[in-house]
Amino acid sequence: MTFTRRAILPALALAALACALAGCSKPQPVLHVYTWADYIKPELIKQFEAETGARVVIDTFDSNEAMYAKIKAGAAGYDVITPSSYMVSIMNKEGLLQPLDHARLPNLKNVDPEYLAIALDPKLNHSVPYMLTNTGIAYLKSKVPDFEPSWAAFDRADLGRRVTMLNDMRETIGAALKFLGYSLNTTNDQELEQARDVVIRWKKNLAKFENEQYKSGLASGEFVMVHGYSGDIVQVQGENEDIAFAAPREGTSVSCDDFVVPKSAKEVALAHAFVNFLHDPKNAAANSEFIGYLCPNSASYPLLPEDFRSNPAVFLDPAVKAKSEVILDLGDDNVKYTRTWDQIKAAD
């Protein structure tokens, strides 16, 4: 008897705590945003709530594919989602997205035309670019002498294999394709075979293919040169001043997360207001600085701090940008990359 009472008491206490925390819900419009963790500056959300009287509720996903599976299955109630561009194309083909009402988005005039030139939805019919990042090479200035901003850097055998490349078939095969002067979305078998041989050659100089640990590895000096995402590098640069970033002159991959409004959205007007709010130049600049990526909003660039503006990890050189591409979903041809990647992984 005494035992059950002891077991029940904590449960009751927990229930009471939960109810206390759950209290307070007022009838006000609620905007549901489905995005990555820490992807919007919290102060901006508070400001948006103050200006509109609405409440913003943020839910998070950890991969485009998982989010897609969920929305495709019919999960409703999200008003704004921020998938990567290639996933936006897939969702649009599947008819999951609403066309955007440009009359409610006056700030779209600020969107960077240089980015739109390579964007997958240049007319902004169903998506608005939110945050831009690109891959490139980050290195320790003191440990990598005579660094040249080229993918050929991975041919260097003098770095003692303290080098990593991304464990992502499209990024790493794409780097080799760019190195050879081809498109990183190619489906040409011969080009892919050449790229495969280049990556296999590079592999001899690598410690490993790595997606997460390269950040702390570079900060601690375990690795001296890494293939990585610019947004991650900007964050690591805050810890180690010796880290520099370069976008290879042959061009690189650019990826963007876009705002979309799903067909099942309930607060369509509020969703538009939110997208427009985050493309206000002042807000876009504050957000870029907070996240370390770049909101492609031309009017916001002059508002960014000087060291941020001069950082090549944030702003691609225009000549490099012109040669860079967005990774596309290749549909049935994706298997060509899977096969090439398997051969690379299996090679000695």
Add this chain to the structure above:
Amino acid sequence: MTRSRVPLFTTVAVLVFFYLPVLVLVVNSFNASRFSAGWEGFTLDWYRKLWDAREIWHALRNTLIVATVATTVSTVLGTTAAFALHRYTDRLQQLHYLLIYTPLVIPEILMGMSLLLFFVAINFELGLTTIILSHVTFSMSYVTMTVLGRLQDFDWSLIEAAQDLGADWWTTVRRVLLPLLAPGIAAGALLAFTLSIDDFVITFFVAGPGSTTLPVRIYSMIKHGQPPLINALSTLLLVVTFVTVWLSQRLMGDTR
């Protein structure tokens, strides 16, 4: 005869493997380095940021609501199911056993996806309710199995004795059956609570707008966010766990 040192060595090794990662996590929650690459100095910044991170508190609130309700419901259902399975052994109960057993072996991703498709098909709005229903679905099986184990060596003559002595059925249940089964029920409930509190796969699929739980949030933060906040949060949860365990041991010690 010298005593073997193997048990001592094994115990120490197990404790080190178990607690060393936890210790590293606690230390890093005070590390100024964002990527835990090295010691960059002591800071309470992550705790300050955690205090302001309202989405994390919202997620924690959701997790606690789900875990509490799902544990309560699945403990009641699981215990009664175990009782039925043990008491009766006809065809129907064999089928029942099979159906209870299946959720233990079904891959989570399959369960999550099918639950989502089911909720969408019957037009049931996704949210805390759907998460709770899903958690009850899988944790109930664990409770049933645990209580069933306790029932295996249950002495039914005690029930008969109680009834011989004039206790009605309800009194027998309350004063004899439940106290004897309590360790099994409590173990099952704890198991259900633990499973519910850290379930990711199923929860991700059946969660609706505004019902992100802590594990879902943490997965997204690992990919894209501030890992030290997770260290700080985990440290706080550890402190709560240790204090709870310590308190419950003290309370038990007092009544023993």
